[in-house]
Amino acid sequence: MSPRLSPPRFRTEYNENDQVFSISGTLRPQGVQELASSLAQLQDAARRSHGVLYIDMRRLVLMNNTAFHALTGVMVEACRARPELRLVVVISTIVGWAARRFRHLSQIEPAIAVETYDSDFYPGQAFLEEGGFIPILRTQTKMTWRHEREILPRHGMRPGLAVADICCGIGDFAVLVHKEFQPSRIVALDHSRSSLAYARKVADDFGIQGIEYTYGDAAQMLVSDNQFDFVTCRHSLQIFNRPELILKELHRICRPGGRIYVTNEKNSHCLGEPRAESIQWTYNEVAKLFAHFEMDVELGPKSRRYLIEAGLEDIRIESFMVTNLDGDPQDFVNVVSAWEGVYAGDMAVRRGDSPEFIERFRQGFQDHIYAALHPKGYAGWPIWVASGRKPA
Template structure:
């Protein structure tokens, strides 16, 4: 059961099942009277709560001092009258001011704590956001674009649409889409400030100034409902430990009748010849390694199920194989070298794998490179592209 109090552009909602009181939007009242209904709702939520009441401010874009002091007073008063209740204020690094604003409440009352939601949400984030990985990401996009440029129109891409590229990374995909398909609007969002800075440079180098690069958490976006004809999210669901939450957000910002397009991998299906057995062993171990860090690089074929469970219909799924024959084989080899450095050189080390395992693990990557560069060799990296339509 949940109750919502709407006063555009601000929302306060209490979910009794999860004992969570959530704020969203802009709360800038001129007087406390303007938010009296929401203050009353918070008091009612506290009366109902047992144990812990979560106060969710992840989507709180703005709050003035009038509102902050009014709501804080309700919480502080409850702390002094009820020793049986604790308050956990859930913030996000995307809206860092909320952490600063609410943090001092915990210094006043030990029953109040503040948690930065996304600091623990992405267990593998430090690996995939390493800036040393940026150049190889451009090579990967160059290799996949040869396939995606023909695939995208089957999944809702066309001129004149409003599009969001979520988890945009270094922004090169958004630039390629802008040049090839001419959407009327592109919002590109990512959780890495370093990647976004690089993305803006990439766009500037191509003379593109109308892509709206935005810092944000893909699982709790400060974007309005139902505003994009096409929402893309490439190679990203597989690196988050709760992909269903991301899909829920992608669904929310997509217009009814619009589509959400995702790409994901199945790393255990990476292949190469010659030396296929060594290559196969290593990529089976890659899947296990990512699983250790709560990521699923086997997600590709599961795309249909995830989209269906999120509520989409007219689901379209296709796969393609990026190979050493897609342009310069050295590009393929460079990608595998980067994988070896991160997967064997960082992730396996952090997991605590012994040297003999890491050496065998590395050998599979080296054999994949050998296959890619061999004059008679073949090396492949499989990707699943899928999209679903948000019902009207």
């Protein structure tokens, strides 16, 4: 009786329309014979492709030397057999070993290029990953949670669910959900190492257990399909230049019948009184500034369309206004002050704005602070909440 072979822990697929050969999972064969069908598939893809063949390794978790040498051998052989063919190996910074293994491949064969997928995917995120931005994130979560703890159950949140918080930032929201709703499991994933380091430190300091903090690319998560009952992505679709790719991944990891929950802003609707005109001008300019860096902080009301186009059903959408009357007005002031520091500081300078523009730009933030602290004043920051169910 022949021994039973364990099922393969990797998957290969060729998309002829896009000329993409994809490899995902864990590629650790004992011998080359275990890869025979995949190598033959790659050879066939190289024969059938014209111009450029993409080798997509963004979801390849591990690869041993046997697999590496076998695959790269087929790639080099294909290029030398067909001098007109170019191969582009696509990797991600999330999978650190990939860059080390493949960096020298183009030196061996000039027709093979290695591209880092997510180096250009987050064009503006660097502004929001700096350690100095952490206090603003903590204060923002503190202010929005007063509203969201009441809103979440209307969108399907309840105790005992398997929850994923994608683009979790510093992890505050995951902690609050963990305490309030007691999920059976909660995974918090982000692309920022500094934010995750902070999140883990807070969890350790406060003795919080049960949250799985994970480093990962929200557009190419190393997470299996159909795992979570409730998937959240807060204030994040608006900072990516291709939010539909994030939603595609949220859809993939959500179980059929589960819900995807997103929050986004419309910064031009930030308001204040007195000094409303100055405040309005500045936040209109904030939207333009973010657009310059390929981010859309006007996305809030568009959330319903994005969720429908992602294939979700039973769409629920609502909005709420965070104001200076929600607890201590100084919290609102701290948020606006942090916005001024980042938006009128590094971002405006890097765009090349004039000193005169930056001075007027800053004045609007200062006037928003004035409105928040004025004894008769009102200052607001609007948030849109939307969720949809993945069809069963």
